[in-house]
Amino acid sequence: MPLTQNDLDAILLTLKLASLTTLLLLLIGTPIAWWLARTASWLKRPIGAIVALPLVLPPTVLGFYLLVSMGPNGFFGQLTQSLGLGTFTFTFTGLVIGSLFYSLPFTVQPLQNAFEAIGRAPLEAAATLRAGPWDSFFSVVVPLARPGFITAAVLSFAHTVGEFGVVLMIGGNIPGKTQVVSVQIYNHVETMEYAQAHWLAGGMLAFAFIVLLALYSGRAGKLRAW
Amino acid sequence: MLSHWFSKAPVKKADDGRIQARFKVQHPGFALDVALDLPGRGVSALFGPSGSGKTSCLRCFAGLDRPAEGYLQVAGEVWQDSATGYFLPAHKRAIGYVFQDANLFPHLNVRRNLEYGQRRIPTAQRRVALDQALELLGIGHLLARMPAALSGGERQRVGIARALVTSPRLLLMDEPLASLDLKRKQEVLPYLERLHEELDIPVIYVSHAADEVARLADHLVLLDEGQVRASGPLKDLLLRSDLPFASEDDAEAVIDGLVSDYDMHYGLVTLSVPGTAACLRLPHAALPVGHRLRVKIKARDVSLSLQRAEGSSLLNLLPVTVEHWHDLNAQVLLTLRLGEQRLLARITRYAFDQLAIHAGQAIWAQIKSVSMLAP
Structure with a gap:
């Protein structure tokens, strides 16, 4: 058995983290993307830039700020403590929160592109056919933006799986709790267990390749460069 | 044939049947300022060169645009009154809207496109059955097709049928023939004429093509630079030498x-x-x-x-x-x-x-x- 129990735990935890993050991101990212796609507000650019920040920031920077704010003296930490929830640093919840920020652009940007590509016309047709705003969103926008939703889900999932810096900063390295595959690979390398590192790293490589291959085949190369 | 379906519409006082509208829109480089009093039956054409405000005007009728100042009354019912701040959103107006390029939902086949609006009105208000619209527009054989597999003329006929089966009290048509070539135009025009003959439903028809208007309209509104230059029965306006009619006249x-x-x-x-x-x-x-x-x-x-x-x-x-x-x-x-x-x-x-x-x-x-x- 090339994989230890720790490795298997790390894989399961990674999949759990990525699934939960993707689900939450679709819920959070959809209204943000919709707003960004339709608004004429001057806030569009600043908000768009904030959403895109994790694309260019070193994950350690994002992780550092999250660590500080979620810690016992941080604003968010104080809030969670006063609600009797303790602090989220070095917990799975903290990892999920970190991943939400980290992968947000990978949800919002494909969705925003998909929504913008739909344009006003189908929505106007829906309105003249008695569909209210919510109705037309679910009966027209969601089906038309389906490729965007698929891209957003796959990219968010894959990107969360590949997370390292943020996890290390706010989650640490607690087996079964915050120890994800990327961190486990790091552990193996630190302890010179190259064979095990190979198994996990090779698995990640294959996973990443399959995801991208599926995306490119499914969308016939429509995927954005990022 | 279909007319008795429409005559079941609630009958209001005769005067209330008219369509009264006043829209004032101000954009940089464009102003629309119109007051219209249109008959509650037959086809009223909004006619003018491009940029004259025809489509803007039609969008105000539909509620797709909300003019800063506006009043609209259709069949005795007020749909907008900026004096009281009242504005009935587009999806609550009993309109049918035919878009210039049909604007069918690309993800739905013809049948589901047609049913989209029909399913969203209460059964009691359905006065045009799907079968009747199919027959009227000759699209019965297209039901299973996707919009992408239709010709321009077929698409436009489906668009018209889709608007009709919502049993609108006002049918708005935005240059429904403009994107079609001559052959397709001639394919759709007879259906529009049938519509006119068989349905007792007021139509506002936007066009810049004089031949279409001459063929279809009962009432004519000449728009120019966002203003009404003339409004009246088509035959009267055609005789008035002070009004240019052919599009080249402008x-x-x-x-x-x-x-x-x-x-x-x-x-x-x-x-x-x-x-x-x-x-x-x-x-x-x-x-x-x-x-x-x-x-x-x-x-x-x-x-x-x-x-x-x-x-x-x-x-x-x-x-x-x-x-x-x-x-x-x-x-x-x-x-x-x-x-x-x-x-x-x-x-x-x-x-x-x-x-x-x-x-x-x-x-x-x-x-x-x-x-x-x-x-």
Whole structure:
């Protein structure tokens, strides 16, 4: 058995983290993307830039700020403590929160592109056919933006799986709790267990390749460069 | 055939059947300011050149645009009244809207496109059955097709049927034939005529094509630069010689001139046309000599003569050269060269023959009026 129990735990935890993050991101990212796609507000650019920040920031920077704010003296930490929830640093919840920020652009940007590509016309047709705003969103926008939703889900999932810096900063390295595959690979390398590192790293490589291959085949190369 | 389905619509007082609308829209570079009182039955055409505000007006009827100032009453029901801040959103208006390019939902087949609106109105309000619309528009055989697999004409007929099966109290059509070639137009037009004959439902029909309007409309509204130039029964308006009807009638030329003189007494600016000895005079506030001014001259405001007319009240006589022309029924639209610029003139076929006009001919153009161009 090339994989230890720790490795298997790390894989399961990674999949759990990525699934939960993707689900939450679709819920959070959809209204943000919709707003960004339709608004004429001057806030569009600043908000768009904030959403895109994790694309260019070193994950350690994002992780550092999250660590500080979620810690016992941080604003968010104080809030969670006063609600009797303790602090989220070095917990799975903290990892999920970190991943939400980290992968947000990978949800919002494909969705925003998909929504913008739909344009006003189908929505106007829906309105003249008695569909209210919510109705037309679910009966027209969601089906038309389906490729965007698929891209957003796959990219968010894959990107969360590949997370390292943020996890290390706010989650640490607690087996079964915050120890994800990327961190486990790091552990193996630190302890010179190259064979095990190979198994996990090779698995990640294959996973990443399959995801991208599926995306490119499914969308016939429509995927954005990022 | 279908008319009895529509006659079940709640009947209000006769006067209330009319469609009353007032819309005021102000955008940079465009203003719409119209007050309309349209009959509650038959086809009312909004007719005018592109940019005249036809589609903007129609979008206000639909509630797709919300004019800052507006009032709309359809079949005795107020849909918008900016005085009270009331605005019925588009999806709550009993309208059918036919888009210029059909605008079918690409992800739904023809049947589901048709059912989309129908399913969203209460059963009790369904006065047009799907089968009737299919028959009326001849699209029964297309139900399983996706919009991408339809021809332009088929798409447009599906679009019309889709609007009809919502049993609208007002049917709005935005140049439904404009995106079709002649053959497709001729394919759809008979269906529109049938619609007109068989359905007792008021239609507002936007078009810039005179032939369509002449064929379909009962009532005509002439729009120009966001204003109503005339509104009345089609046959009356066609007889009024002061109204241009053919689309070419609104043809106009833009001429750039330089202010060469200003007559304080008469308040007239004299413009010299670069490259010619020609001068145009028009009433205007004082302008410095050398100021550049752009004016427009409508084709119908230009007449031609072989000699320089003396003692005429016309201020503006320009030496021009005939470039080319084309026939408009009994009239001729000529393109005239004025220096490096061009002028349009519309004259009768008779005058054209009398003047023995030929290409390259030097001739005098008499301009009845010169107007300013919106900045």
